[in-house]
Amino acid sequence: MAVTLKEVAERAGVSRSAVSRTFTDGASVSDKMRRKVEKAAKELGYSPNALASSLTTGRTKLIGLVSNNFHNPIFLEVFDLFTRGLQDRGLRPLLVNLTDETDPENSVRMLRQYSVDGVVVASSTLPPGFAKAFRDAGVPVVHSFGRASSAPQVHVVGIDNVECGRMAARELVARGYEHVGIMGGPEAATSTQDRFTGFMSELAAHPNVKVSHSFAEAYSFDAGRREMLRLLENSPAQAYFCGDDVLSIGALSAIDDSGLSCPDDIGLIGLNDMEMAQWENINLTTIHQPIQQIVTSSIELMVAMLDDPERYPETRIFPCSIVERGTLKAEA
Amino acid sequence: MAVTLKEVAERAGVSRSAVSRTFTDGASVSDKMRRKVEKAAKELGYSPNALASSLTTGRTKLIGLVSNNFHNPIFLEVFDLFTRGLQDRGLRPLLVNLTDETDPENSVRMLRQYSVDGVVVASSTLPPGFAKAFRDAGVPVVHSFGRASSAPQVHVVGIDNVECGRMAARELVARGYEHVGIMGGPEAATSTQDRFTGFMSELAAHPNVKVSHSFAEAYSFDAGRREMLRLLENSPAQAYFCGDDVLSIGALSAIDDSGLSCPDDIGLIGLNDMEMAQWENINLTTIHQPIQQIVTSSIELMVAMLDDPERYPETRIFPCSIVERGTLKAEA
DNA sequence: CACATTTTTGCAACCGGTTGCAAAATGCGT
């Protein structure tokens, strides 16, 4: 069905190499030759088979885009940015859905079978070892939204979740809350653990502020709502740092339904600054995560690694900032 | 770097064909041979190069997953279902982001360069001609969430948007509203056009009910909010059928902010039944679109086409149903 | 115009697999 190099060569009356060369830039071809070949190619509707050429060049321009976050709306934006960013650089995202996968082995094998040039792991919940499995298989890896580390085994691009925890704690203290809580995401997620650590460490410096903590079962509306309903049952804190915006919105709904009001009765601060957080009927105070920069930087790093696979692993952390909206009481 | 067939063959002391055969099922290999080969393969950590084999077999197991809906949360679920469904069948989604692309040509060429076995166009806004461009290039294609047609040029799986429009109209009439409106999505989208057609045609049978219509600029919260604010400025209808749930939620926020209440002052009915629609602080009455079935059926159809590329184009329409929540007044 | 230098071109081998075909090995019946 498809037109091949050979057919174009025959039609143009030249060698196969000549055709190949007109389609690889940097190769030596005379103008006359190029015109002849391009004419024949156009007439036949030829375009080179990327996979066949990958066999000899060793590059497929395929990038594995691996994630397990298919339920957090913020990741739709992440996918949007990644796919467009990769496309713009002539790279093709091969999407791998890791939901329910705990073992990297299968995906590693599969992505190697397809000779991907690199892998982007886009997940805030997968352990660092997951990304490392790809590196050990000899594939350039960038872990986006991964856990920051001072001695990274693979490239990591993201935010400092510990610092975010601290920032949230500082903000609640500054607002004059005297009993605060963290309602974390799933306890197994690295992002949850780090935010928790930061939150608690900051509050250790404020012994006069009472702290409580609990964890929701998932980064989801329902989990946030359920957990907040449970918390409201006996002596809740005055304000909560929620694991992320989706959880916050669930919590908000629980608060509303309990006849309480936010921020009058209970304050909330989220994390991510997803689009919905600014919707007028939500209006969530939250910590902004610079998604666009993280994605852009991840792609840059990936491109750099394609040139130099031995590049030394690097951690790139982007600062977050608080976006004040309507779910915390005014400064004390 | 990667281990090749040849190395395994040498190590096992057999021919290259023998190795190839142990990794292609249905091939004739003795048990003794298979064991020898598998041992050598395991020792070397060999796994076959899917792209090299595609050269001779003509199948890559790559499926282009093409969409331009990267801003509607419902599509995160669509991507989740597609990627998992394809993976489960040993197929690999190559994601193509068509945002801002109006011409199918580039994507067609790119997907042919990668020899995809098939293409799924997942979009409710792309015109039928887009999917047809892939078919014309000789690639099996399924248009999911596409426009239903009695004489389809390509396989279409989705819902009957005209009927959804009628259904919404019937519901509003049954509830006793005497002035109703449709606040459609972007006018250029086929789904908008069809829903509009259905809505108006049903109301033509009810001359005593006053109808008005308008269109939002996008399927987004902001567009819905803006449009509703505009509508509220002078004599709005008593109830609106909104182009989709995201628009509805935007409209809801506009209504709240205007000091009006839903459903007491203005009724709303959406379309999609996205997860958020059931959140307690939204609680949107809407038309449920059976996404899971659409995706499953699309994948089935795709798999069937891989076996028989000449399969006659087919339209598969799944019924929608109204999910009653809290944004319409009780039945008259 | 002859000669040296540079550019362009084609040949042939190769990338990592698959597969038709014929030869070798095995199984079966007696």
Place this chain on the structure above:
DNA sequence: ACGCATTTTGCAACCGGTTGCAAAAATGTG
């Protein structure tokens, strides 16, 4: 043990490209 049918195996060509090398053509120099 034999002949015959059936499996199993290896050879070699092929899939659709790329690329090192040397020959051919074009260009420059005196």
